[in-house]
Amino acid sequence: GAGVSQSPRYKVAKRGQDVALRCDPISGHVSLFWYQQALGQGPEFLTYFQNEAQLDKSGLPSDRFFAERPEGSVSTLKIQRTQQEDSAVYLCASSPSRDRGTGELFFGEGSRLTVL
């Protein structure tokens, strides 16, 4: 497709379950970002990839969160042993620019995670 695609769009998990969220960026985009958006809040940075290299993971809230982009295209955000505070919309964005400060980010519609 032409845009950033995320799946699943909605995920309900029981506390303690592991979840995996997928992001298909726009073809050829070098940079990929994950953001977490809690209800009523702005998106908060989680992690950044340039091709397959994870250059910044400073926003990951705990070691239960793990992201990968093994072939420099599709990325997966994995959350282990989910907790209620993990409930949020997880946004993926991609950019054709290597300079993450100036490039326009193209966002997917997000994956809404609800942990019961």
Added chain:
Amino acid sequence: AQSVTQLDSQVPVFEEAPVELRCNYSSSVSVYLFWYVQYPNQGLQLLLKYLSGSTLVESINGFEAEFNKSQTSFHLRKPSVHISDTAEYFCAVTPPTGKLIFGQGTTLQVKP
């Protein structure tokens, strides 16, 4: 570190009226500034950005924002809003090599 404050969580306005969505930022270094918009059931989209040069930047759908360094502000304005402008608007900042930091968002509700 950078931070962004959007001073209004909700802004109700009648169609064809002017609107201003306020954004202030804090940073010890030079930053780039952005406004993103999220229409209902859609992903975030870039509305406009300031990187350098003229402090007044415009979007293709009539919005404009002015970078005011002394007041550390980047307010978004439109002289006449349309129903279709109803959306969530996010102000964001980043140092040139840093990550995008978003404000909490302002819901613009345009009423007929």
